[in-house]
Amino acid sequence: MNIHLFSSLVNTFERYNNSLINAILRLINNIGGIKMDDKNKVRLLIKEYIMVDLTFLLGLILIILNETFIKQPISFFNEKNNIFYLFSTGAQTLAGLFGLTMAGYVFLVERLDKSVDEDDTLIDIVKELKSNYFNMVCRMGVVLFIAVSVSLLNIITVSENLNSFNNLFGSLGFLLLLLVLLYIIIFIFNVADPEKNEKSIKTLYEEIEKNNNKQTGDVAEFLSLWNKLENLINLSSQNSKFNLYNSNKLNNSIWNKLKFLRNSKELDTDLIDRIDEMRRLRNLIVHGKEPRVSQNTIEELQDLILKIEDISIFGNHYDEE
Numbered sequence: 001m002n003i004h005l006f007s008s009l010v011n012t013f014e015r016y017n018n019s020l021i022n023a024i025l026r027l028i029n030n031i032g033g034i035k036m037d038d039k040n041k042v043r044l045l046i047k048e049y050i051m052v053d054l055t056f057l058l059g060l061i062l063i064i065l066n067e068t069f070i071k072q073p074i075s076f077f078n079e080k081n082n083i084f085y086l087f088s089t090g091a092q093t094l095a096g097l098f099g100l101t102m103a104g105y106v107f108l109v110e111r112l113d114k115s116v117d118e119d120d121t122l123i124d125i126v127k128e129l130k131s132n133y134f135n136m137v138c139r140m141g142v143v144l145f146i147a148v149s150v151s152l153l154n155i156i157t158v159s160e161n162l163n164s165f166n167n168l169f170g171s172l173g174f175l176l177l178l179l180v181l182l183y184i185i186i187f188i189f190n191v192a193d194p195e196k197n198e199k200s201i202k203t204l205y206e207e208i209e210k211n212n213n214k215q216t217g218d219v220a221e222f223l224s225l226w227n228k229l230e231n232l233i234n235l236s237s238q239n240s241k242f243n244l245y246n247s248n249k250l251n252n253s254i255w256n257k258l259k260f261l262r263n264s265k266e267l268d269t270d271l272i273d274r275i276d277e278m279r280r281l282r283n284l285i286v287h288g289k290e291p292r293v294s295q296n297t298i299e300e301l302q303d304l305i306l307k308i309e310d311i312s313i314f315g316n317h318y319d320e321e
Contacts (some may be wrong), residue, residue, distance in 0.1 A: 063171045087151035120253040121283040128200040140183040147176035215297040226282045
């Protein structure tokens with residue numbers, strides 16, 4: 001499939017997906033209220049699987065309605081051989097596919113870790129991707145376990161001639177097997193999505209900038225200010241404690257230095273969190289296709305520089321320069 005056609009299909013699905021998610025968020029907000037800060041978390045929680053989950057929910061409702069009111073038997077599940085074949089072969093096949101997916105997942109994580117070793121500014125993007133992939137694999141594994149359990153239950157009920165449960169367990173088992181297959185397909189599509197990195201960057205950017213105004217600032221000014229802040233932090237590496245702490249580390253990244261400052265309590269935790277947020281934002285701007293920053297963030301970075309210049313472990317070294 002042409003890469004542009006694939007990207008177009010993914011983006012079209014994404015638009016419909018986002019529209020549905022926004023409708024659900026509005027519904028939740030109208031019923032019980034939801035804080036603006038929590039919207040991104042809720043969005044991430046339901047985003048990847050919303051269409052599949054709603055399809056499963058619809059199927060489950062139809063099964064319940066059929067068992068409760070319609071009571072129309074499904075002829076396929078009245079044949080023992082059909083049940084034996086479907087739930088033995090289906091469960092084994094999906095378990096095999098899940099095993100292959102896990103092998104691909106391990107290989108993918110290794111590649112992502114290697115990319116961070118080569119460029120530590122990718123660490124936040126990679127952490128976001130790894131978190132998303134891990135959640136997808138966990139969800140896939142849990143549903144597979146339930147699907148295999150229901151498949152075994154189907155085989156047992158047929159073996160014991162408990163025919164009254166054939167329709168219910170057969171329909172539910174088939175729905176669960178289908179759900180696992182769709183989860184595997186979604187995982188593959190996510191890994192293959194050429195815009196996945198950019199979507200992760202956008203999600204992280206919105207998380208950081210959610211409370212800032214819409215007034216656009218100068219990206220070049222932000223990067224210049226960050227370089228000044230980074231120089232201050234780099235100068236702190238002259239501290240003998242840091243050299244001892246870092247002697248067994250594989251890299252000398254800014255992230256590693258902030259970690260040292262946090263552990264050694266050289267700086268206030270809130271201040272370190274603000275510096276780290278600026279570090280994350282700088283990396284997202286550098287790697288994003290459409291770099292942007294708010295004026296509020298630039299002013300906050302200026303204020304941050306003024307504050308840490310007054311701290312001896314930074315200011316003294318900086319003055320010497």
